[in-house]
Amino acid sequence: MAAAAAVAGTAATTAVPRPLASPPGDVVGKITVGYQGWFAAIGDGSPLNGWWHWSNNWGQPPSSSNKAIISWPDVREYTRVYRSAFNNLNNGQPANLYSNYDQQTVDTHFKWMQQYNCDTAALQRFNPTGGEGPIRDAVTAKVRAAAEKYSRKFYIMYDVTNWTNMQSEIKADWTNKMRAYTSSSAYARQNGKPVVGIWGFGFNDGGRPFTPSQCQDVINWFKGQGVYLMGGVPTWWRTETGDSRTGFASVYRSFNMLSPWMVGRIGSPADSDNFYNVANAPDQAECNARGIDYQPCVLPGDMSQRHRRHGDFMWRQFYNMVRVGAQGIYISMFDEFNEGNQIAKTAENAGMVPSGSGFWALDEDGTPCSSDYYLRLTGDGGRMLKRQIALTPNRPTPTV
Secondary structure: OHHHHHHHHHHHHHOOOOOOOOOOOOOOOOEEEEEOOOOOOOOOOOOOOOOOOOOOOOOOOOEOOEOOOOOOEOOOOOOOOEEOOOOOEOOOOOOEEOOOOOHHHHHHHHHHHHHOOOOEEEEEEOOOOOOOHHHHHHHHHHHHHHHHHOOOEEEEEEEOOOOOOHHHHHHHHHHHOHHHHHHOOOEOEEOOEEEEEEEOOOEOOOOOOOOHHHHHHHHHHHHHOOOEEEEEEOOOOOOOOOOEOOOOHHHHOOOOEEEEOOOOOOOOHHHHHHHHHHHHHHHHHHHHHHOOEEOOEEOOOOOOOOOOHHHHHHHHHHHHHHHHOOOOEEEOOOOOOOOOOOOOOEOOOHHHOEOOOOOOOOOOOOOOOOOOHHHHHHHHHHHHHOOOOOOOOOOOOOOO
């Protein structure tokens, strides 16, 4: 006991002052939405010419037996859509889907971001050296145009999943292609530096086998390029348990901003309260002590698992992340119809989903919700983050 007290006393006398938190910018003090932008269709003119991410077999239209999605979009505002092989909607209309290769689709999404006060989009960029590279490059250009048109910010967020030669290729991709986008007036900046995200270092699964030294090299290189680096890290980054490998402590703490992943970790308001105590509060304290900006995830909930509770699940997360003192909030995700965690406009009721598909609509628990409800809820969460409305555990957003 005496020895422990002596050590504690020594640490207290030698502790460095807490660095000032980053001032508001394009990610600090803001709502950032993860933007997949990875849907396409045969006939859209894209270099892929496939049903990208809508179906498991991209060469065939999505159907009840060939689907990669678990939730159905509301496509009423898209001027160009593509006929799937699902049955007609229960209201008799054709089961159409959209393509991100169409500029109007991306424009519509960024118009929604503007309307509902989503400040910044983190464009997901997976391994761009394979067959998906050309369409990802094309979508990036469309995102820039839409962000400029609707006065939103965007930045490139690399996802290193299954990227075998990531260590060298990510540097070449930034140097030869993506860095040019920082000249856009819409490219997100924080602390005067262009923002870059890297998601996936340290996760303990086979899709991200990179060593700590490989990851540290990439981080050091990007910071040497003069960027502000956001890291999408394991939920248990701080303790290196659970979903985190060991040996990554210094890697995680090298990022300017940390955003621990939460999808699949929580599914109820009570889960959010538990994570507030066991993860978020100590995470925030650690980040504060080290001068790292903390950007926790907030998710609307998995539609297929019926997590949403007509918005009460998502609002509890907003409340907890604002009261913990987070520097920003990352919405997981804007358009993730594959995992059912999207805030983009979604089928309101059973009449708006394909017959026999098994998809739930937003009114699945008996509470009617407008298709834009989770966009409106996100806007209100952003106002609470920015102190434009008072901190409240009571959801202020009407469902319709």
